[in-house]
Amino acid sequence: MGLSLNQIAVFLVIQLSISCAWARVLRLPRPDSQGLFFKERLPEITTVFKHESIVLTCKVGGTEPTIHWLKNGIRIQQGSGHDYRDDQTQFEDNGSAFGKSFTTSKLFLDCVDDEDEDIYTCVGQTPTSRISQDTNLVLKRSVDDFLNVPEDGTGEFSSRKCLERDTEARIYQFTTLRMETMGEPAQLYCRAEGSPAPQVSWVDKHGQEIPTENDKYKILENGDLLIKRLTWSQMGNYECRASNRKGEDSQKIFIYPLKNSRRSRNNL
Known part of the structure; x- marks a missing residue:
């Protein structure tokens, strides 16, 4: 091999x-009683200078978990639109036979201002279980903040990036590792945001671009890749790519097919 x-x-x-x-x-x-756990803990306090940008990262393991974020208990909209079905792998016909995976979510906070100081919550969930953890975002004050000195006549909005409306394509939720039984469907997450809205494409383990749909794969409207019937030959690294005119982002996802022990016993 x-x-x-x-x-x-x-x-x-x-x-x-x-x-x-x-x-x-x-x-x-x-993991909790339903099999969910955080791979890493968020810090209790996260600090950032005013008008700088920061990324909050949350990693959850379990049975096909999805992740979303709250600010002071209110859900944060990521991407151009939200479909409640994206909170679970409902595109897998009858649920998964095994479905163990790691999911990563990134919350991009650009040009942080006073109103962004708050409690941020990462929520990992499946249709039957939910876990959460918090971090308190606190602004660090620079000398200019205390002196209140404007720069180039633009005052506190002196950061050029803060004045731009368009943002580069960024993948905010993705699968990092998926283990599933051979013969079953497997949905690999890849959710992207940006302005203008990014285009999402997938590349297989051989470096070949995957078509929107064929007998093996389907790229879903939300950017996820659905492997219709997992085989041993599909094991390996897949790459999700998101791009718009401002930039591009990519993430690699490893899929590992597992032997179906039930079918093996039936064949004895």
Whole structure:
């Protein structure tokens, strides 16, 4: 097969995670009763200078979790529009047979101002479970803030980027690792935002662009990739790409097919 040492190491870790408690083997926090857990904790306090930009990152493991953010308890809109169906992998016909995965979400806060100081909550959820964690965003004050000195006659909106309306394409939610039983569908997340709205495309493990739909794949309206019937030959890294006239972003997702033990027993 010609696997590299890094790929072999990844496969061994995944195989161990199936036979043991996968979160424990990967040295991750203990999941809740429904199998959700945070891969990393948000800091209690996040600091940033006024008019600078910051990215809050949240990683959740479990059974196909999705992630969204709250500001002071109110949901933050990410992307050009929200469909409630995006909060679960409803495009997988009958749910997944295994469906263990890691999901990452990034909240991009541009040109932070006084009104952005607040409590931000990362919410990881499935149709049956929900976990959350908070961070308090606090502005750090520069000398210019205390002196109240305008720059170039533009006052406190002196940052050129803060005056721009268009923003580059950015992927704000994506799958990083997905394990699913062979023969089952698998939905890989890739949600992007930007102005103008970005175009999303996918590249397979061979570096070939995936068409919008064929007998193996379908690129969904929200940017996700649906693998219709997972096979062993589809194992590997897939790349999601988002682009608009202001810039582009990309993320790699690893899919690992698992042997269907039930079917194997039936064939004995």
